[in-house]
Amino acid sequence: MMIDTGSFSRFERNMRSVKSAERTLALFELFSRRQRPLTVGRIADELSMPQPSVSMLLANLRELGYVTYDAEGRTYVPTIRVALLGSWINRQFDRAGSLTATLADLQQEIMETVFIGIQNGAFAQYVSAIHYHDPRAMRAESGQHRLLTGSAVGRVLLSLKPDAEILRWLHRCNAEATDERLQIPASAFMTIIEEIRERGYAQTSGDMTPTFGGIAVAVPGPIGLMPMAIGAGVPLERMDLKRDRIAAALKRVSEVLAAIA
Numbered sequence: 001m002m003i004d005t006g007s008f009s010r011f012e013r014n015m016r017s018v019k020s021a022e023r024t025l026a027l028f029e030l031f032s033r034r035q036r037p038l039t040v041g042r043i044a045d046e047l048s049m050p051q052p053s054v055s056m057l058l059a060n061l062r063e064l065g066y067v068t069y070d071a072e073g074r075t076y077v078p079t080i081r082v083a084l085l086g087s088w089i090n091r092q093f094d095r096a097g098s099l100t101a102t103l104a105d106l107q108q109e110i111m112e113t114v115f116i117g118i119q120n121g122a123f124a125q126y127v128s129a130i131h132y133h134d135p136r137a138m139r140a141e142s143g144q145h146r147l148l149t150g151s152a153v154g155r156v157l158l159s160l161k162p163d164a165e166i167l168r169w170l171h172r173c174n175a176e177a178t179d180e181r182l183q184i185p186a187s188a189f190m191t192i193i194e195e196i197r198e199r200g201y202a203q204t205s206g207d208m209t210p211t212f213g214g215i216a217v218a219v220p221g222p223i224g225l226m227p228m229a230i231g232a233g234v235p236l237e238r239m240d241l242k243r244d245r246i247a248a249a250l251k252r253v254s255e256v257l258a259a260i261a
Contacts, residue, residue, distance in 0.1 A: 001146045001257070002087060003022060006034055007034045008221065013253070016048075020057070021083065023047070023053070023057055024057065024061070026047050026143070027043065027057065027058075027061075028078060028082060028210075029079065029142055029143040029204055030046055030047060031078050031127075032142050032143075033141050033142050033143070034046075035087070035155075035196050036077075037070060037073060037076060037077040037080075038075055038076060038077070039073075039074055039075050039076075040055055040058065040074075040076070043058075043152060043210065045067045046229060048082070059061050064078060065081050066078060066081055066082055067079060073193075084107065084176075086104065087109075089207070093254055099128065099140060099222075099257075100254060102253070102257070103115075103128060103230070104130060106230070106232075106249060106253055107132060109241060109249050110232055110242070110245065110246050110249050111132055111134075112132050112137065112229065112232045112233060112234050112238075112242070112246065113129065113130065113131050113140050113233040114129070114130050114132075114139050114230070114232050114233075115128065115129035115130070115137045115140045115141065115153070115230070115231055115232075115233070116128045116219075116228055116229070116230050116231075117146075117151075117153035117154075117157075117216070117228065117229050117230075117231065118157075118226055118227075118228050118229075120145065120149065120229075121148060122148055122169065122172045122173050123145040123147060123148060123154070123176075124145070124146045124147075124148055124154035124157065124229070125143065125144065125145050125146075126140055126141065126142055126143065126146075126153075127143075127228075128140060128142055129141055129142055129144075135237050136237075137233070137235070138209070138212045138214075138233030138235065139233065140233055146208055147173050147177060147182055147208070148169055148173050148174065149169070149170055149174070149177075149184055149189060150177070150182045150204070150207045151186065151204060151207070151214060151216075151217055152202040152203060152209050152213075152214030152216035152229075152231050153203045153214070153216045153221075153229040153231050154204075155192065155193070155194055155196060155202040155216070156188070156201065156202035156216045156217060156218050156229050156231075157218060157229050158193065159177050159193050159197050159202065159218070160197040160218055163190065163193075166189075166190070167186055167190075167192060168187060168256070169258045170184065170189050181205055182207070182208075187195055188220045193251040197247065199247075200215060200217065200229035200247075200251060201215055201217045201247045201250060202216050202217075202229075203215050203249065205236060205239065205242070206236055211235060211236055212233055212234065212235055212236060213233075213234050213236050213239045214232065214233050215231055215232050215233075215234065215243065215246050215247055215250060216229045216230065216231030216232075216250070217229065217231070217250040217251055217253075217254045218228060218254065219253075219257045220256045220258050222227040230254060230257075231248065231250065232246050232254055234246065
C-alpha cells in the first residue's frame with residue numbers, strides 16, 4: 001500500500017502549528033496571571049514546557065515585537081502591542097469603564113473572588129479573575145476551565161440557548177465528566193435551567209469544589225461577540241448569608257454592561 005507522505009507531512013505541520021498556537025496563548029495567559037516579568041526557567045516550570053521550546057517561542061515573539069527582553073534581569077515581558085490587540089473590544093465598554101475596572105469594583109463591593117467567563121467547547125473558561133485576599137476565599141485564575149454543566153458560569157451561559165442545544169451540550173459534558181457526580185440526568189438539568197431563567201442567575205453549591213459555590217449572571221457580548229458571564233466564587237459557609245446581595249450586585253453590573261454592548 002502506498003503511503004501519501006505529502007499528506008502526512010502536511011498533517012505534522014498542522015499539528016505543530018496548533019501546538020505552537022496553544023503555547024503562545026498559554027504564555028500570554030501566564031503573563032496575565034502573574035503580571036510581572038518572567039524568566040525562561042519560571043515560564044518553563046509553570047507551563048510544563050522544555051526550556052529550549054520556551055526560549056525558541058520567546059525569541060520568535062520578540063522578533064515580532066510581542067515581548068521584550070531585559071538582559072540585566074534575564075526576564076521577558078509582553079509589549080504594548082499585545083495590549084492593543086484586544087483594545088478594540090475593550091473600547092466597547094469604555095463608557096462604563098473597562099472590564100477589568102468593573103470587575104475590580106465588583107470585588108470590592110462583595111468582598112469575594114470574582115471572574116468573567118466564556119464558553120470554550122464543553123467548558124466554561126475564566127478570561128479574567130480577581131482573587132479576594134482572604135485565606136478562606138476561592139482561588140480562580142485566568143485560563144482555568146470548569147465543566148459547563150458543573151459551574152455557575154457554564155450553567156448561566158447554557159440557559160441562553162434553546163433547550164435542544166442545551167441537551168446536546170449536556171450529553172457531551174456528561175461524557176467529558178471525570179467525576180461521576182458531575183454526570184447529570186437530562187430531566188434534573190433542565191429543571192436547573194428553568195430555575196436559572198426564572199431568577200436570572202445561576203448558583204452552584206460544591207458541585208466542582210466541595211467547599212465552594214458560585215453565582216453567575218449572563219452578559220451580552222459587545223458588537224455581536226459571544227455572550228459572557230460574570231460571577232463570584234463563595235465559600236459555602238458564607239453562601240446563605242451573602243447570596244442575595246451578591247446576585248443583586250452581579251445583576252447591576254450585567255445591566256450596565258448590557259446597556260452599552
